[in-house]
Amino acid sequence: MTLRWRLTLYSALVSSVIVLLSALLIFFSLRTSLLRGLDASLREAATIAATQLGGDEGAQISPESASDRVQSKLPGSTVLLVFNKAGVRVDEVGVPRVRTPLVPGYVTLSRERIYTLRLPQGGWVQASRSVAETNGTLTRAVRVLLFGLPPLLLFGVVAGYLLADRSLRPVDAVARLAASIATSGHYQQRVPLSPGQDEMARLTLTVNAMLERLASTIDREKAFALAAAHELRTPLSVLKGSADLSLERPRTPEQYVRTLETVQASSAEMLHITESLLALARTNSELERLPTDLAGVITQAVAGQLAFASSQGMHLHLNPDVVMVDADAALLELAVSNLIRNSLTYGFRGGEVWVRSAADGPSALIEVSDDGPGLSDDDLGRVVQPFQRGHRQQVIRGAGLGLALVNAIAEQHGGTFTLDRRPGGGLTTELRFPSVRQERRDRPSTRTAGKQATVPK
Known part of the structure; x- marks a missing residue:
């Protein structure tokens, strides 16, 4: 029935x-x-x-x-x-x-x-x-009621069916649309909006909003797959070209060494892209959140980037405040490391990078700033997408996955990731999370340079 x-x-x-x-x-x-x-x-x-x-x-x-x-x-x-x-x-x-x-x-x-x-x-x-x-009056009244009730009940059945049919038309439209999408795969179709502000109107709006979100996700995944294939194609082409060139005729040992060095560099680039893609894919899984001290997270991240900072001739400034959040500490450290690495890679040689954690009202904050060239307004909204880099960054090799991974980690933790130009020049990036409790203890800002720096524990 x-x-x-x-x-x-x-x-x-x-x-x-x-x-x-x-x-x-x-x-x-x-x-x-x-x-x-x-x-x-x-x-x-x-x-x-x-x-x-x-x-x-x-x-x-x-x-x-x-x-x-x-x-x-x-x-x-x-x-x-x-x-x-x-x-x-x-x-x-x-x-x-x-x-x-x-x-x-x-x-x-x-x-x-x-x-x-x-x-x-x-x-x-x-x-x-x-x-x-x-x-006699009561008998006539009973007769009127007995003869009048069946037509009333019949009218009620007919009216009930018509009302049920009218009310369930949006549900039929949703069912037909779902069947059509399942059969044809054309997810661009939408349900006709039900007039009014009732539950059925909200149902059609919700279903259309869901389809819009799914369509956006599918389109983004398609673009992501195309971009990933494009990024992997370059090092694969280099690998194949180097191998083909070496196999054309016998080479000297020095030439084979140079070919192997090229293969090693291309393999390292492919490995970095693959690891970034895997990390980005894991951001869709469930987290095991534990109380985490952001001061310890940024301290470990800075310690891991000291060697690279020394090679770039840049200085790291650490200002950790103890702020507790529910998070996966390893993922947060990965996000902060990517932000620091990004500032060190694209900043001016001999420049400065500031890393701090703090409590900001009801939120917990991690901020990474540099005095580098920064980004344009167009680039600020674009570089958080996978395989997207700023115009200046195009001249430096990279996959364009670092900031996209940071943004995905922030969303996975229920937080936000924002980029903005730093007053006086440079770039400021912020990770903001809901805080669990605030055990704030101000520590003096520590200037670290290269491997000789002492990182506060």
Whole structure:
């Protein structure tokens, strides 16, 4: 059974219960109202009789004119009986159909409603009226309800189905789109937006947003694969060309050594690209996060780059503040090492690089700055993508994966990675994470140069 029919049957069942309960409520309300009206008319008739007809012990039957006056004031076929103190009937209006003891209050006997009123002087007045009229009204009401309920229920079923069909059309559109994408692979298709602001409208918006995100991811992965193939093609071409050239004819040992050096350099470049691609791919996996001190992370990263800084003739400045975050320490060290390496590679020879960790409000901050040439506005937003480098960096060999890896690690930890031009020249990069707790302890800035530097532990 389809969801439409299930919803229709559920709504029909609920509607039936509501309608039946409403019919019962109407019936009993009408019955109570009619009985109250009948009782009120009997009480009114008894009161009129008490004031118009005789009721004392020695009274005789009232004149015909008095009975006529009372009869004209009585509603319907009401019968009145007047008794003296001894219980002897002394007056009457109409023909009594039943006899009942003189007990104050209401009683129903043989389809007759009777009201007995005790008079102040000791006599009695009984007013009676048939309940046939009341029962007839109730019977007509029941007949109307019985004949009116089926059409109402049928109308409810039809209306429920139409409403369910209208409500589920966006769901059908989503299902058809998913089936079409699964069959054709054309993920550029989108669901027609449902009008309004209801749940179905939000469903279509959410599905389209999801498809946009998936399409963006697929396009980015395609571009990534093409760029990776292009980057790997160059060292592979060098390897093949060197091997082909060496095999054309016998070479001297020195020529073979030069060829092997070329092969070694190209292999090292390919290995670096492959390792960067593997690290970038691992950023999509789940992390085992532990409380990590950012001061220790940047200290280890700086220590690992001292030799390269010495070869570049550049100086590293370390300013670690203790800030705790939930993170993978090895990945954070890899990200910071890439930032430092990037500053050392593309900075001016003999320049400066500053590395610090700090607590910045509710966030934990790692900042790497240099006094190098920096990046243009266009390059700032582009270099965080894989295989993208700044215009000046094009003249230096590199895969363009370092900053993309840093950005992926930041996102994997729920943080952000930003680049900006440093006041006075150079580049400032920031890694910002949610902090666990702040045990801030300021340490003096330490200037380190080459292998002779002492790195604070």
